[in-house]
Amino acid sequence: MELETAYKTPKTLLNKGTGFLNGYSHTLNPYTGCSYACSYCYVRQMPVSLFRAQEWGQWVDVKLEAAPLLRKELKRAKAKGPVTIFMSSSTDPYQPIEATACVTRGLLEVMVEEPPDFLLVQTRSPLVRRDIELLKALKDRVRVSMTVETDRDDIRKHFTPSAPPIQARIKTLELLKEAGVPAQAAIAPVLPSSEAFPELLRPLVNRVCIDDYYMGDGSGGKRTQKLPIKPLYDKLGLEDWYHPSAYERVYKRFSEVFPASQLWVSQKGFEP
Numbered sequence: 001m002e003l004e005t006a007y008k009t010p011k012t013l014l015n016k017g018t019g020f021l022n023g024y025s026h027t028l029n030p031y032t033g034c035s036y037a038c039s040y041c042y043v044r045q046m047p048v049s050l051f052r053a054q055e056w057g058q059w060v061d062v063k064l065e066a067a068p069l070l071r072k073e074l075k076r077a078k079a080k081g082p083v084t085i086f087m088s089s090s091t092d093p094y095q096p097i098e099a100t101a102c103v104t105r106g107l108l109e110v111m112v113e114e115p116p117d118f119l120l121v122q123t124r125s126p127l128v129r130r131d132i133e134l135l136k137a138l139k140d141r142v143r144v145s146m147t148v149e150t151d152r153d154d155i156r157k158h159f160t161p162s163a164p165p166i167q168a169r170i171k172t173l174e175l176l177k178e179a180g181v182p183a184q185a186a187i188a189p190v191l192p193s194s195e196a197f198p199e200l201l202r203p204l205v206n207r208v209c210i211d212d213y214y215m216g217d218g219s220g221g222k223r224t225q226k227l228p229i230k231p232l233y234d235k236l237g238l239e240d241w242y243h244p245s246a247y248e249r250v251y252k253r254f255s256e257v258f259p260a261s262q263l264w265v266s267q268k269g270f271e272p
């Protein structure tokens with residue numbers, strides 16, 4: 001199905017960090033909607049998706065005039081106190097269309113000039129590498145959190161067929177490391193992975209955040225239960241991975257390779 005793209009000029013950009021993201025003063029979404037269409041995406045159950053005629057994953061609104069608006073809002077917010085930004089809470093800031101639309105890039109340019117106290121860039125896209133120079137300029141005020149739910153691309157294809165391949169994300173973590181940009185791997189949500197997963201990430205990051213449907217969907221797993229996720233596990237014969245103990249299994253594997261100080265669980269791993 002073809003992606004429906006619309007262009008809209010927002011009235012506001014910075015929103016208050018609430019719920020799972022209450023450790024942040026603000027959230028920032030360069031787009032509305034998300035073309036990665038992950039099967040497990042909890043945003044499917046939120047008003048932004050429920051009040052829309054098209055199915056989640058089939059539409060993206062590009063925010064126009066975002067950079068000048070952010071400049072204004074950021075100045076105002078900084079005058080009031082510390083500004084910590086989570087980008088993004090209900091989209092991926094590196095949508096495929098970002099390659100030409102450059103909304104996120106424009107926002108980063110503003111943030112280089114007018115730095116927030118902290119910015120977390122949450123993405124699963126290798127396109128973030130295009131902006132490495134801007135991220136470098138933010139020094140230790142930024143962290144890129146790259147979603148790598150599993151090391152198995154065959155599994156990724158079942159759960160998030162429209163998202164970038166795992167190998168491209170791994171390569172991106174490598175480039176971020178080379179550039180000295182603070183980064184973490186977000187195994188979120190935990191998907192079935194191999195025993196070799198920790199060794200794959202070991203040379204690339206010194207921070208790993210592990211989260212699952214039960215801790216991370218903002219409703220104790222209830223939002224996820226409404227999605228047709230379980231049949232996927234059943235079909236693959238991997239039912240035991242659709243369970244709160246799956247994260248413990250992954251955590252245990254990682255704790256054999258990473259020190260405890262580098263392993264984070266759920267909300268704590270995404271905090272500033």
Ligand code: SF4
Binds near residue numbers: 035037042091
């Ligand atoms: S990339 Fe994030 S926002 Fe987009 S569909 Fe996947 S989980 Fe949802």
